[in-house]
Amino acid sequence: MQNRRNGIYLIGIATLVAGLLTGQAVFFNVAYVLAGLLFLSMLWAWLAVRGIRIARHTRTRRSQVGQQFGEDFSIRNVGFLPKLWLEVRDFSTLPNYQASHVVPHLWPRQRYGWKTETQCIRRGEFFLGPMTFISGDPFGLFSLPRRIEARERIIVYPAMVPVDSVELPIGLLTGGEAKHFLTHNVTTNAAGVREYVPGDTINRIHWKTTARRSKLMVKEFELDPMVDIWLFADFSVRSLVEDAALKRLGDSAFLQASSQTILPSTEEYVVVLAASLARYFVELERALGFTAYIPHHEIYQPERGHRQLTRILETLATARSTSERSLQEMLALEAQVLARGTTLVLMTSSLDVNWIQEAQTLVRRGIRLLCVFVDPATFDPNLDSTEIRGTMQLAKIPYIHIRKGDNLTNALSQRPIV
Numbered sequence: 001m002q003n004r005r006n007g008i009y010l011i012g013i014a015t016l017v018a019g020l021l022t023g024q025a026v027f028f029n030v031a032y033v034l035a036g037l038l039f040l041s042m043l044w045a046w047l048a049v050r051g052i053r054i055a056r057h058t059r060t061r062r063s064q065v066g067q068q069f070g071e072d073f074s075i076r077n078v079g080f081l082p083k084l085w086l087e088v089r090d091f092s093t094l095p096n097y098q099a100s101h102v103v104p105h106l107w108p109r110q111r112y113g114w115k116t117e118t119q120c121i122r123r124g125e126f127f128l129g130p131m132t133f134i135s136g137d138p139f140g141l142f143s144l145p146r147r148i149e150a151r152e153r154i155i156v157y158p159a160m161v162p163v164d165s166v167e168l169p170i171g172l173l174t175g176g177e178a179k180h181f182l183t184h185n186v187t188t189n190a191a192g193v194r195e196y197v198p199g200d201t202i203n204r205i206h207w208k209t210t211a212r213r214s215k216l217m218v219k220e221f222e223l224d225p226m227v228d229i230w231l232f233a234d235f236s237v238r239s240l241v242e243d244a245a246l247k248r249l250g251d252s253a254f255l256q257a258s259s260q261t262i263l264p265s266t267e268e269y270v271v272v273l274a275a276s277l278a279r280y281f282v283e284l285e286r287a288l289g290f291t292a293y294i295p296h297h298e299i300y301q302p303e304r305g306h307r308q309l310t311r312i313l314e315t316l317a318t319a320r321s322t323s324e325r326s327l328q329e330m331l332a333l334e335a336q337v338l339a340r341g342t343t344l345v346l347m348t349s350s351l352d353v354n355w356i357q358e359a360q361t362l363v364r365r366g367i368r369l370l371c372v373f374v375d376p377a378t379f380d381p382n383l384d385s386t387e388i389r390g391t392m393q394l395a396k397i398p399y400i401h402i403r404k405g406d407n408l409t410n411a412l413s414q415r416p417i418v
Contacts, residue, residue, distance in 0.1 A: 005141050008034055045142035048135035051079020063120045065159040074113040077106040087134040094126040123158040123317045127151045157313040158271045161408040163280035169368035193217045227341045228302040229281050233274040233292040234348035240321035241266045241376035266349035267321040269374045273347050275316050282309045295323035331358035340366035349374040353391045360395050371399035378404040
Protein backbone atom coordinates (compact mmCIF):
# COMPACT_ATOMS: atom_id res chain seq x y z
CA MET A 1 0.00 0.00 0.00
CA GLN A 2 2.85 2.36 0.78
CA ASN A 3 4.33 1.79 -2.69
CA ARG A 4 0.98 2.44 -4.34
CA ARG A 5 0.52 5.69 -2.46
CA ASN A 6 4.05 6.77 -3.30
CA GLY A 7 3.31 6.12 -6.96
CA ILE A 8 0.16 8.27 -6.76
CA TYR A 9 2.14 11.01 -4.99
CA LEU A 10 4.84 10.99 -7.68
CA ILE A 11 2.34 11.06 -10.53
CA GLY A 12 0.40 13.87 -8.85
CA ILE A 13 3.53 15.94 -8.29
CA ALA A 14 4.74 15.29 -11.83
CA THR A 15 1.41 16.32 -13.40
CA LEU A 16 1.21 19.39 -11.18
CA VAL A 17 4.73 20.46 -12.20
CA ALA A 18 3.93 19.77 -15.83
CA GLY A 19 0.81 21.89 -15.56
CA LEU A 20 2.75 24.76 -14.04
CA LEU A 21 5.41 24.55 -16.75
CA THR A 22 3.10 24.11 -19.74
CA GLY A 23 -0.04 25.79 -18.52
CA GLN A 24 -2.20 23.02 -19.97
CA ALA A 25 -5.37 22.30 -17.97
CA VAL A 26 -5.25 18.55 -18.56
CA PHE A 27 -2.29 18.16 -16.21
CA PHE A 28 -4.10 20.11 -13.47
CA ASN A 29 -7.21 17.99 -13.99
CA VAL A 30 -5.18 14.79 -13.57
CA ALA A 31 -3.60 16.17 -10.37
CA TYR A 32 -7.06 17.07 -9.02
CA VAL A 33 -8.39 13.60 -9.84
CA LEU A 34 -5.46 11.94 -8.06
CA ALA A 35 -5.91 14.19 -5.01
CA GLY A 36 -9.61 13.36 -4.94
CA LEU A 37 -8.83 9.67 -5.24
CA LEU A 38 -6.48 9.86 -2.25
CA PHE A 39 -9.04 11.76 -0.19
CA LEU A 40 -11.89 9.38 -1.00
CA SER A 41 -9.69 6.34 -0.37
CA MET A 42 -8.66 7.66 3.03
CA LEU A 43 -12.28 8.48 3.91
CA TRP A 44 -13.39 4.97 2.84
CA ALA A 45 -10.65 3.35 4.92
CA TRP A 46 -11.67 5.46 7.93
CA LEU A 47 -15.32 4.47 7.56
CA ALA A 48 -14.39 0.83 6.96
CA VAL A 49 -13.31 0.34 10.60
CA ARG A 50 -16.39 2.09 11.95
CA GLY A 51 -19.99 1.00 12.06
CA ILE A 52 -18.90 -2.39 13.42
CA ARG A 53 -20.28 -4.27 16.39
CA ILE A 54 -18.35 -7.22 17.73
CA ALA A 55 -19.30 -9.52 20.58
CA ARG A 56 -17.17 -12.19 22.18
CA HIS A 57 -18.94 -14.79 24.28
CA THR A 58 -16.67 -16.51 26.75
CA ARG A 59 -18.09 -19.87 27.72
CA THR A 60 -16.35 -19.79 31.08
CA ARG A 61 -13.88 -17.50 32.78
CA ARG A 62 -12.42 -20.40 34.74
CA SER A 63 -10.41 -23.14 33.11
CA GLN A 64 -7.70 -25.63 34.07
CA VAL A 65 -4.41 -26.76 32.64
CA GLY A 66 -5.14 -29.47 30.08
CA GLN A 67 -8.73 -28.38 29.45
CA GLN A 68 -10.11 -26.72 26.33
CA PHE A 69 -10.97 -23.02 26.43
CA GLY A 70 -13.23 -21.58 23.78
CA GLU A 71 -14.96 -18.40 22.71
CA ASP A 72 -17.67 -17.49 20.22
CA PHE A 73 -17.21 -14.30 18.18
CA SER A 74 -19.89 -12.40 16.31
CA ILE A 75 -19.30 -9.32 14.16
CA ARG A 76 -21.97 -7.20 12.44
CA ASN A 77 -21.80 -4.39 9.93
CA VAL A 78 -24.18 -1.67 11.16
CA GLY A 79 -22.85 0.98 8.77
CA PHE A 80 -24.14 1.98 5.34
CA LEU A 81 -21.00 0.95 3.44
CA PRO A 82 -20.00 -2.65 2.72
CA LYS A 83 -16.84 -3.89 4.41
CA LEU A 84 -14.70 -5.33 1.66
CA TRP A 85 -12.36 -7.01 4.10
CA LEU A 86 -11.71 -6.80 7.81
CA GLU A 87 -8.82 -8.16 9.82
CA VAL A 88 -9.41 -8.75 13.52
CA ARG A 89 -6.27 -8.96 15.63
CA ASP A 90 -6.61 -10.24 19.17
CA PHE A 91 -3.99 -9.44 21.81
CA SER A 92 -5.04 -11.90 24.51
CA THR A 93 -2.29 -13.03 26.88
CA LEU A 94 -3.48 -16.64 27.15
CA PRO A 95 -0.63 -18.81 25.81
CA ASN A 96 -1.19 -20.35 22.37
CA TYR A 97 -4.56 -18.61 22.07
CA GLN A 98 -5.31 -17.67 18.47
CA ALA A 99 -8.46 -15.60 18.15
CA SER A 100 -7.28 -13.34 15.32
CA HIS A 101 -9.35 -13.74 12.18
CA VAL A 102 -9.83 -12.34 8.68
CA VAL A 103 -13.48 -11.54 8.01
CA PRO A 104 -14.68 -11.69 4.39
CA HIS A 105 -16.78 -8.89 2.91
CA LEU A 106 -19.77 -7.82 4.95
CA TRP A 107 -22.78 -6.16 3.38
CA PRO A 108 -24.71 -3.61 5.46
CA ARG A 109 -26.60 -5.33 8.33
CA GLN A 110 -24.83 -8.61 7.62
CA ARG A 111 -23.43 -10.71 10.48
CA TYR A 112 -20.45 -13.07 10.59
CA GLY A 113 -19.22 -15.38 13.36
CA TRP A 114 -16.41 -17.76 14.20
CA LYS A 115 -15.30 -19.94 17.09
CA THR A 116 -11.95 -20.58 18.75
CA GLU A 117 -10.70 -23.54 20.78
CA THR A 118 -7.36 -23.89 22.50
CA GLN A 119 -5.87 -26.11 25.16
CA CYS A 120 -4.72 -24.36 28.32
CA ILE A 121 -1.06 -25.19 28.88
CA ARG A 122 -0.11 -22.87 31.73
CA ARG A 123 -1.75 -21.81 34.97
CA GLY A 124 -2.16 -18.16 35.83
CA GLU A 125 -4.25 -15.05 35.40
CA PHE A 126 -4.64 -13.90 31.81
CA PHE A 127 -6.58 -11.30 29.85
CA LEU A 128 -8.71 -11.68 26.74
CA GLY A 129 -8.30 -8.64 24.51
CA PRO A 130 -7.80 -5.89 23.58
CA MET A 131 -8.60 -6.17 19.88
CA THR A 132 -7.72 -4.17 16.78
CA PHE A 133 -9.73 -3.85 13.55
CA ILE A 134 -7.82 -3.23 10.33
CA SER A 135 -9.43 -2.47 6.99
CA GLY A 136 -8.83 -0.40 3.88
CA ASP A 137 -10.23 1.14 0.71
CA PRO A 138 -11.15 -0.62 -2.56
CA PHE A 139 -8.00 0.67 -4.30
CA GLY A 140 -5.63 -0.67 -1.69
CA LEU A 141 -4.09 2.72 -0.92
CA PHE A 142 -4.78 3.00 2.80
CA SER A 143 -5.03 0.57 5.70
CA LEU A 144 -6.24 2.03 8.99
CA PRO A 145 -6.49 0.35 12.42
CA ARG A 146 -9.02 0.85 15.18
CA ARG A 147 -8.28 -0.44 18.67
CA ILE A 148 -10.92 -1.75 21.08
CA GLU A 149 -9.55 -1.64 24.64
CA ALA A 150 -12.12 -3.95 26.26
CA ARG A 151 -10.51 -6.77 28.23
CA GLU A 152 -11.79 -9.75 30.21
CA ARG A 153 -9.99 -11.65 32.95
CA ILE A 154 -9.60 -15.43 32.88
CA ILE A 155 -8.11 -17.70 35.53
CA VAL A 156 -6.48 -20.99 34.55
CA TYR A 157 -6.30 -23.35 37.51
CA PRO A 158 -3.31 -25.64 37.94
CA ALA A 159 -3.42 -29.26 36.87
CA MET A 160 -4.56 -31.79 39.46
CA VAL A 161 -3.80 -35.48 39.74
CA PRO A 162 -6.16 -38.07 41.25
CA VAL A 163 -5.37 -38.88 44.88
CA ASP A 164 -6.45 -42.35 45.99
CA SER A 165 -5.32 -42.08 49.59
CA VAL A 166 -3.00 -40.15 51.87
CA GLU A 167 -1.79 -41.72 55.11
CA LEU A 168 -2.02 -38.94 57.67
CA PRO A 169 -0.28 -39.17 61.08
CA ILE A 170 -1.82 -41.86 63.29
CA GLY A 171 -4.60 -40.78 65.61
CA LEU A 172 -5.56 -37.67 63.67
CA LEU A 173 -8.09 -39.03 61.22
CA THR A 174 -11.06 -38.67 63.56
CA GLY A 175 -9.43 -37.48 66.76
CA GLY A 176 -9.92 -34.32 68.77
CA GLU A 177 -12.70 -33.07 70.96
CA ALA A 178 -15.98 -31.71 69.69
CA LYS A 179 -15.83 -27.97 69.18
CA HIS A 180 -19.14 -26.43 70.21
CA PHE A 181 -19.10 -23.59 67.72
CA LEU A 182 -21.94 -22.87 65.33
CA THR A 183 -21.12 -23.08 61.64
CA HIS A 184 -22.80 -22.08 58.39
CA ASN A 185 -21.93 -25.46 56.90
CA VAL A 186 -24.24 -28.46 57.17
CA THR A 187 -22.62 -31.08 59.40
CA THR A 188 -23.80 -34.24 61.15
CA ASN A 189 -24.09 -32.39 64.47
CA ALA A 190 -27.41 -30.53 64.79
CA ALA A 191 -27.38 -28.01 67.63
CA GLY A 192 -30.99 -26.77 67.54
CA VAL A 193 -33.38 -24.64 65.54
CA ARG A 194 -33.96 -20.94 65.06
CA GLU A 195 -36.18 -18.68 63.00
CA TYR A 196 -35.54 -18.38 59.30
CA VAL A 197 -33.63 -15.32 58.09
CA PRO A 198 -33.18 -14.24 54.47
CA GLY A 199 -30.23 -16.08 52.97
CA ASP A 200 -30.82 -19.43 54.69
CA THR A 201 -30.93 -22.31 52.24
CA ILE A 202 -34.03 -24.45 51.79
CA ASN A 203 -32.23 -27.66 52.84
CA ARG A 204 -31.74 -26.24 56.35
CA ILE A 205 -35.47 -25.77 57.02
CA HIS A 206 -36.82 -28.06 59.77
CA TRP A 207 -40.27 -28.81 58.38
CA LYS A 208 -41.76 -30.47 61.45
CA THR A 209 -40.95 -27.51 63.69
CA THR A 210 -42.08 -25.15 60.93
CA ALA A 211 -45.48 -26.89 60.78
CA ARG A 212 -45.82 -26.90 64.57
CA ARG A 213 -44.96 -23.21 65.03
CA SER A 214 -46.54 -21.98 61.77
CA LYS A 215 -43.37 -20.12 60.79
CA LEU A 216 -40.18 -21.07 59.01
CA MET A 217 -37.57 -22.60 61.31
CA VAL A 218 -34.09 -23.68 60.26
CA LYS A 219 -31.59 -26.09 61.79
CA GLU A 220 -28.31 -24.96 63.31
CA PHE A 221 -25.17 -27.07 63.22
CA GLU A 222 -21.98 -27.34 65.23
CA LEU A 223 -18.48 -27.95 63.98
CA ASP A 224 -17.64 -31.57 63.35
CA PRO A 225 -15.46 -33.17 66.04
CA MET A 226 -12.96 -34.14 63.33
CA VAL A 227 -9.79 -32.07 63.51
CA ASP A 228 -8.84 -29.43 60.99
CA ILE A 229 -6.33 -30.02 58.22
CA TRP A 230 -4.01 -27.23 57.14
CA LEU A 231 -2.11 -27.15 53.87
CA PHE A 232 1.07 -25.12 53.90
CA ALA A 233 2.70 -24.54 50.49
CA ASP A 234 6.28 -23.28 50.51
CA PHE A 235 6.89 -20.71 47.77
CA SER A 236 10.11 -19.30 49.14
CA VAL A 237 12.60 -18.15 46.53
CA ARG A 238 15.25 -20.12 48.43
CA SER A 239 13.34 -23.35 47.82
CA LEU A 240 12.93 -22.88 44.07
CA VAL A 241 14.90 -25.31 41.89
CA GLU A 242 14.29 -25.78 38.19
CA ASP A 243 15.63 -28.11 35.57
CA ALA A 244 18.42 -26.54 33.52
CA ALA A 245 16.44 -27.16 30.32
CA LEU A 246 13.53 -25.05 31.59
CA LYS A 247 13.86 -21.42 30.55
CA ARG A 248 11.72 -18.55 31.70
CA LEU A 249 10.75 -15.48 29.73
CA GLY A 250 10.33 -12.65 32.20
CA ASP A 251 9.07 -13.31 35.70
CA SER A 252 6.55 -16.05 35.08
CA ALA A 253 6.24 -16.99 31.41
CA PHE A 254 7.79 -20.25 30.28
CA LEU A 255 9.24 -20.51 26.80
CA GLN A 256 8.06 -24.09 26.54
CA ALA A 257 5.17 -25.71 28.35
CA SER A 258 3.20 -28.91 28.04
CA SER A 259 -0.22 -29.80 29.32
CA GLN A 260 0.67 -33.49 29.39
CA THR A 261 3.48 -33.40 31.98
CA ILE A 262 4.35 -31.21 34.93
CA LEU A 263 7.02 -28.65 34.19
CA PRO A 264 10.40 -29.62 35.70
CA SER A 265 10.25 -27.02 38.47
CA THR A 266 9.79 -27.55 42.21
CA GLU A 267 7.34 -24.63 42.13
CA GLU A 268 5.08 -26.44 39.69
CA TYR A 269 5.26 -29.68 41.63
CA VAL A 270 4.29 -27.90 44.87
CA VAL A 271 1.36 -26.22 43.09
CA VAL A 272 0.06 -29.48 41.59
CA LEU A 273 0.46 -31.33 44.89
CA ALA A 274 -1.31 -28.58 46.86
CA ALA A 275 -4.19 -28.43 44.38
CA SER A 276 -4.59 -32.20 44.28
CA LEU A 277 -4.52 -32.59 48.06
CA ALA A 278 -6.94 -29.71 48.50
CA ARG A 279 -9.46 -31.40 46.22
CA TYR A 280 -8.92 -34.74 47.97
CA PHE A 281 -9.63 -33.35 51.46
CA VAL A 282 -12.58 -31.25 50.29
CA GLU A 283 -14.17 -34.32 48.70
CA LEU A 284 -13.69 -36.13 52.03
CA GLU A 285 -15.67 -33.25 53.62
CA ARG A 286 -12.80 -32.35 55.91
CA ALA A 287 -12.39 -28.85 57.32
CA LEU A 288 -9.47 -27.54 55.28
CA GLY A 289 -7.29 -24.49 55.86
CA PHE A 290 -4.62 -23.09 53.59
CA THR A 291 -1.74 -20.65 53.89
CA ALA A 292 1.13 -19.56 51.65
CA TYR A 293 3.31 -16.59 50.82
CA ILE A 294 3.08 -15.91 47.07
CA PRO A 295 4.84 -13.52 47.98
CA HIS A 296 2.03 -11.71 49.82
CA HIS A 297 0.41 -13.60 52.65
CA GLU A 298 -2.63 -15.71 51.78
CA ILE A 299 -4.50 -17.51 54.53
CA TYR A 300 -7.91 -19.23 54.52
CA GLN A 301 -9.35 -20.46 57.78
CA PRO A 302 -10.58 -24.07 57.81
CA GLU A 303 -13.85 -24.55 55.95
CA ARG A 304 -15.64 -27.30 54.11
CA GLY A 305 -17.05 -27.27 50.62
CA HIS A 306 -16.04 -26.42 47.10
CA ARG A 307 -16.02 -22.70 47.79
CA GLN A 308 -12.89 -23.26 49.86
CA LEU A 309 -11.38 -25.32 47.05
CA THR A 310 -12.09 -22.51 44.58
CA ARG A 311 -10.27 -20.00 46.77
CA ILE A 312 -7.24 -22.26 47.05
CA LEU A 313 -7.12 -22.97 43.32
CA GLU A 314 -7.33 -19.26 42.47
CA THR A 315 -4.42 -18.59 44.82
CA LEU A 316 -2.35 -21.43 43.40
CA ALA A 317 -3.08 -20.31 39.83
CA THR A 318 -0.97 -17.17 40.33
CA ALA A 319 1.46 -18.45 42.97
CA ARG A 320 5.13 -17.72 42.28
CA SER A 321 8.23 -18.64 44.28
CA THR A 322 9.27 -15.06 44.96
CA SER A 323 8.82 -14.81 48.74
CA GLU A 324 11.91 -13.71 50.66
CA ARG A 325 10.73 -15.43 53.82
CA SER A 326 12.45 -18.69 54.59
CA LEU A 327 10.44 -21.77 55.47
CA GLN A 328 11.63 -21.49 59.06
CA GLU A 329 10.26 -17.94 59.32
CA MET A 330 6.96 -18.93 57.76
CA LEU A 331 6.44 -21.81 60.18
CA ALA A 332 7.19 -19.52 63.12
CA LEU A 333 4.73 -16.89 61.89
CA GLU A 334 1.94 -19.35 61.16
CA ALA A 335 2.26 -21.33 64.40
CA GLN A 336 -0.31 -19.13 66.13
CA VAL A 337 -3.13 -20.15 63.77
CA LEU A 338 -2.60 -23.88 64.37
CA ALA A 339 -4.64 -25.25 67.25
CA ARG A 340 -3.61 -28.27 69.25
CA GLY A 341 -4.53 -31.50 67.47
CA THR A 342 -4.38 -29.91 64.02
CA THR A 343 -2.95 -31.88 61.12
CA LEU A 344 -0.45 -29.85 59.09
CA VAL A 345 0.50 -31.02 55.60
CA LEU A 346 3.60 -29.16 54.50
CA MET A 347 4.73 -29.11 50.86
CA THR A 348 8.29 -27.93 50.36
CA SER A 349 11.52 -28.46 48.48
CA SER A 350 13.70 -26.61 50.98
CA LEU A 351 17.16 -28.02 51.79
CA ASP A 352 17.56 -25.73 54.80
CA VAL A 353 17.55 -27.95 57.91
CA ASN A 354 16.71 -25.03 60.21
CA TRP A 355 12.98 -25.30 59.49
CA ILE A 356 12.94 -28.70 61.14
CA GLN A 357 13.51 -27.04 64.53
CA GLU A 358 10.31 -25.04 64.08
CA ALA A 359 8.55 -28.19 62.94
CA GLN A 360 9.61 -30.00 66.11
CA THR A 361 8.24 -27.12 68.18
CA LEU A 362 4.88 -27.54 66.46
CA VAL A 363 4.93 -31.29 67.09
CA ARG A 364 5.58 -30.71 70.80
CA ARG A 365 2.52 -28.45 70.87
CA GLY A 366 0.38 -31.39 69.72
CA ILE A 367 0.31 -30.58 66.00
CA ARG A 368 0.68 -33.59 63.73
CA LEU A 369 2.94 -32.86 60.79
CA LEU A 370 3.25 -34.58 57.43
CA CYS A 371 5.83 -33.27 54.99
CA VAL A 372 5.43 -33.77 51.25
CA PHE A 373 9.05 -33.29 50.21
CA VAL A 374 9.74 -32.44 46.57
CA ASP A 375 13.36 -33.51 46.21
CA PRO A 376 15.31 -30.66 44.52
CA ALA A 377 18.29 -32.98 43.92
CA THR A 378 16.26 -34.74 41.22
CA PHE A 379 15.90 -31.41 39.39
CA ASP A 380 19.53 -30.33 39.78
CA PRO A 381 22.21 -33.07 40.02
CA ASN A 382 24.55 -30.61 41.77
CA LEU A 383 22.33 -30.63 44.86
CA ASP A 384 22.20 -33.26 47.60
CA SER A 385 19.13 -33.89 49.73
CA THR A 386 20.65 -36.62 51.89
CA GLU A 387 21.16 -34.32 54.90
CA ILE A 388 17.64 -32.88 54.98
CA ARG A 389 16.03 -36.30 54.58
CA GLY A 390 18.22 -37.79 57.28
CA THR A 391 17.42 -34.89 59.63
CA MET A 392 13.69 -35.37 59.11
CA GLN A 393 14.05 -39.04 60.01
CA LEU A 394 16.07 -38.21 63.14
CA ALA A 395 13.40 -35.67 64.13
CA LYS A 396 10.72 -38.34 63.45
CA ILE A 397 8.92 -36.08 61.00
CA PRO A 398 7.06 -38.32 58.53
CA TYR A 399 7.56 -37.31 54.91
CA ILE A 400 6.55 -38.45 51.46
CA HIS A 401 9.43 -38.41 49.02
CA ILE A 402 8.52 -36.87 45.63
CA ARG A 403 11.00 -37.02 42.75
CA LYS A 404 10.95 -35.36 39.36
CA GLY A 405 8.95 -37.49 36.95
CA ASP A 406 7.17 -39.49 39.67
CA ASN A 407 3.61 -40.63 39.24
CA LEU A 408 2.13 -38.32 41.88
CA THR A 409 -0.94 -40.48 42.44
CA ASN A 410 1.22 -43.46 43.40
CA ALA A 411 3.72 -41.29 45.29
CA LEU A 412 1.05 -39.75 47.54
CA SER A 413 -0.39 -43.20 48.30
CA GLN A 414 2.89 -44.54 49.64
CA ARG A 415 3.53 -44.91 53.36
CA PRO A 416 5.33 -41.88 54.78
CA ILE A 417 8.98 -42.35 55.68
CA VAL A 418 9.68 -41.93 59.39
